[in-house]
Amino acid sequence: MGIRNRPPSxxxxxxxxxxxxxxxxxxQLAVLGRxxxxxxxxxxxxxxxxxxxxxxxxxxxxxxxxxxxxDLAQRGVERIELMSTQDPVGGSSLVGNRTGLGVGxxxxxxxxxxxxxxxxxxxxxxxxxxxxxxxxxxxxxxLHKRLVQAVxxxxxxxxxxxxxxxxxQWMERADRCLFETARPRLAVSRLGAVALDDATRGQxxxx
Numbered sequence: 001m002g003i004r005n006r007p008p009s010x011x012x013x014x015x016x017x018x019x020x021x022x023x024x025x026x027x028q029l030a031v032l033g034r035x036x037x038x039x040x041x042x043x044x045x046x047x048x049x050x051x052x053x054x055x056x057x058x059x060x061x062x063x064x065x066x067x068x069x070x071d072l073a074q075r076g077v078e079r080i081e082l083m084s085t086q087d088p089v090g091g092s093s094l095v096g097n098r099t100g101l102g103v104g105x106x107x108x109x110x111x112x113x114x115x116x117x118x119x120x121x122x123x124x125x126x127x128x129x130x131x132x133x134x135x136x137x138x139x140x141x142x143l144h145k146r147l148v149q150a151v152x153x154x155x156x157x158x159x160x161x162x163x164x165x166x167x168x169q170w171m172e173r174a175d176r177c178l179f180e181t182a183r184p185r186l187a188v189s190r191l192g193a194v195a196l197d198d199a200t201r202g203q204x205x206x207x
Contacts (some may be wrong), residue, residue, distance in 0.1 A: 017078045022055065023118075024068065024085045025144045028154035029163055039063060042171065043072075044143065045080070046136040054143075054175040056084065057167055060158070081113045081166040082133075083204055084120075101186045120138040134197050143174055 022045040028037040041063045043055035055077075058068055116124075121133050150170055157163035 004030050010175075011168060012075070015053075015072065015075045015077050016047045017056060017076055018079045019045040019047045020078065021082045021133055022080045022084075023137070023140050024083070025140065027144070027151060029151045031160055031163060032156045032158055038163070040167070042144075043068065043148070044136070044140040046132060049132055050135075052139055052178050054171050054178070058172055059164065069110050074084055077140075079111045079112055080112070082116050083112050083114070084118055090185055103182065147171075147174075 024041055024042055024043045026039065026041050028039055030037055038059060040057060040059045042057040044052065045055050046052050056071060056075075061067065062071070091201055113159075118137055121137065124128070136161070147167075147170060151163075151167070156167060157166065
C-alpha cells in the first residue's frame with residue numbers, strides 16, 4: 001500500500017512495466033500530539049528519454065523497502081534498470097536478483113538491475129544515456145525541495161490522515177506538471193522525426 005491503509009486512487013493507478021531510473025527520497029513531518037516526527041518516502045522515475053513521473057509516496061510501515069517494492073510490483077512494475085536511494089536505511093535490500101511478491105494466486109516479480117549512488121552517474125554514463133539521467137536527478141531534487149518546503153509550511157498537521165491527503169494532492173499536481181512539461185518536448189521531437197523521415201524519403205525518391 002502507499003499512504004496508510006487506504007491510499008487515494010491516484011496512488012493506486014497502474015504504472016509502466018519498465019523504468020530506466022528510479023529514485024527513492026525521504027522526508028519527515030510533524031503531527032499534532034506526537035513527540036516524534038513521521039518518516040515518509042516517495043519515489044520518482046524516468047521511463048523514457050524525456051518523460052518522468054511520481055511513482056508513489058509511503059509512510060510508516062508502508063515505507064520499508066519490501067513494502068515499497070511490493071506496492072510497485074502490484075501496480076505493474078517489472079523492471080527498474082537503475083535505483084538510487086537518498087538514505088542508506090533499507091537501501092541495499094531494494095536490490096535483489098529477483099524479488100518475488102505473492103499477490104493472490106500470482107507471484108509478481110520486480111527486477112532491479114543495479115543500485116547506484118547519484119555521484120557515480122556522471123562518472124559512469126556517457127553519450128545519450130547521461131543527459132536524461134542527469135536531468136531526472138535534477139528534476140527530482142527540485143521536486144523534493146519544494147515538497148519539503150510545502151510540508152514545513154503546513155506543519156504540524158492535525159492528523160496523519162490530513163498529512164496524507166495534503167501530500168497525495170501535492171504529488172498528483174507535481175505529476176501532472178511533469179506530464180504537461182513533457183508533452184511540448186515530445187511533440188517537437190516527434191515533429192522533428194517526421195520531418196527527418198520526409199527528408200530521407202525525398203532523397204530516396206530523387207535518387
